[in-house]
Amino acid sequence: MRILFLGDIVGRPGLDYAETVLKEILSEEQPDLVVANAENSAGGRGLNRRSAEALYDAGVEILTLGNHSWDQRELISFIDEDERIVRPANYPPGTPGRGYTVCRVQNTPVLIINVMGRTFLSQLDCPFRTVEGILREHPDIRHVLVDIHAETTSEKLAMGWHFAGRVSAVLGTHTHVPTADERVLPGGTAYITDVGMVGPYDGILGMDRHAVIRRQLTQMPVKFEVAEGARQFCAVAMTWDEQGKASEIRRIYRTEV
Template sequence: MRVLFIGDVVGRPGLEFTEKVLARRLPDWQPDLVVANGENASASGRGLSPRVAEQLYEAGVELLTLGNHAWDQRELVEYIDTDARIVRPANFPPGTPGRGYTVCPVNGKSVLIINVMGRTFLSQLDCPFRAVDEILDGHRDVQHVIVDMHAETTSEKLAMGWHLDGRVSAVIGTHTHVQTADERILPRGTAMITDVGMVGPRNGILGMDRSRILRKMLTQMPERFAVAEGPCQFCAVLIDLHEQTGKAVAIERVCIYEDS
């Protein structure tokens, strides 16, 4: 089983470049499942709208994970309960709309997708480690499990990888938008990367207009951020999983740059 996991899609440029790359490369990659982090995919670069979710589905994405910008587009709050393809962090408080995991059929197998959010420098949510443990306890019959660990620090994301080694197929770090060069398969068979990167304008700062961010950093005055313009990059990982055990057998970074 091959899984393509696409990094945080940023704004309309990221959406359009995702559509472009998938149209060209999906036949070559031949993934059995395509997952993307969509928490920055709205035109503003903050949140996910139902319309943008549908555009990502049409492009070939099958499941979407979220993060700290989950509720930045108000229309998603009511919509998310109707769409099992969207997964928000499982360690949000009880009663939060949506779901923290979903199970989907792939090639006759069940695949469990879990989304959790870290707490270091990012949130005061419930413990993401215990949240994943509780979900896994309720799905002991599922061998193929992908975890999106949406967190600020590489240490917390790597800690989740070691915590889950041998119990899940892959732990994919998201949120910081910079693809790390530490992809590996941990000793008990879990694929790990501390950040998969982003899809969006490469000459901005994490996909946002660099001039506005620089003004804020230089002046410490409030500044409204906006999605950058210019050529984009597409960051993802391809993960091959054993059909029977769900253990990872390969993980490969993908980074495609748009012509200037």
Template sequence: MKVLMFGDVVGDLGRQTLLSYLPELKKMFSPDLIVVNGENAAMSGRGITRAITRELIAAGVDCITLGNHAWAQPEIFDFVEWEEHMIRPANFPPGTPGRGFITIPTSKGKCTIVSLMGRTFLQPLDCPFRTIDAILEQTPPSHYILIDFHAETTSEKQSFAWYVDGRVSAVIGTHTHVQTADERILPKGTGYLTDVGMVGPYDGILGMDKEAVIRRFLTQLPVRFEVAKGRSQLNAVLIEFDPHTKRAKKLKRIRIDEDFPLIS
């Protein structure tokens, strides 16, 4: 069982980059599932629209995860409730529209994908640790379980991964837009990567126009952020799971940019 997961897709450039490389990556790795964090996929770099959602699904994406920018585009409330390919963080309070996890059948078995959000330097949501306990109580042990943990700090991400080690197949971090080089398999078999990285501008700062971000640091005044233009980058991770134990066998980071071109 192989899952190809892409980090935060940022703006039009990020979406175009993903759609451009996806066919070749599918040929190279033959994934059974494709997961994309789409919370920054709108043109402004915040939120996602119905048209973008349908575009990603038509390209072969099986699950779109969200995060702290889930509600940035008002139209999300018109379709998140019924969009079967999309999940928002499961630890939003009861009554929040949408779902926090989905189970997708594949030829290699069923995979439950969970979206969770950390609380350090982010919104004070329900506890992600206790939320995953409740979800696991209703998830059959025969399922592969992949978690997109959308969080700011490495300590919270690592703590969460150790907490669920042996109970889920993999914990992959998103949100910081910078790919980390710490992929590993924890002692009880859970695959882990602190952050998968982003898909979008190569010459910006976390995908945003660098001049605006620098001006914010220099002046400490409100600044309008816009998605950077120019060259692009793509970051992803390929996770391979053991069909018998449902635990991780291998994690392969993928980086494509000016310094690391795609090699077929």
């Protein structure tokens, strides 16, 4: 089974470039499942109907989220009906939407889980125990992808090693900067600290860099807009066997420069 996972999609540049690059690489990579983190797909903040449809049309099948889940209030009106959208599972009980979804790939069930780290982010329930609980509820599913949306490398590495040999992949998102530590952990768990993003190349985390620099220099509130210009595409391609063990994780990085 071949799985393609795209890092945080940022705004219109991210949506357009994801579509462009996927047109090329879907035939090269022949993935059986395409997943993307979509928390910044609607104008850089959140997910709405339009950005979800754009990603589905581009070939993405499952969308994960993160700390920007609720930036577009519109999502609350349709997240419960769309089983392809997964928000962090460690939000308080009663939060709209679902923290995991099960899709079928070649007639095999695949469990996709999204959790958020707690360091420098909201103080949600423990992401480790949350994933443990979801795995306990699905003892027969062997193909499991965990998107750990977190700020710090230590939290993501701890998640990777804690679940090594028990899930097929632990993939970090949120920082928008790809890391070069992709590897298969003992027991067949594909791991990367951060997949990176699909969005502007010359901004700062996808935002117009002039505004970000101005905020740093003045410490005053400054409105951030999605950057324009050249774009980048960050993803990982994985191969999992019938037992859900990963044999390969490979970074895909493309830019227009």
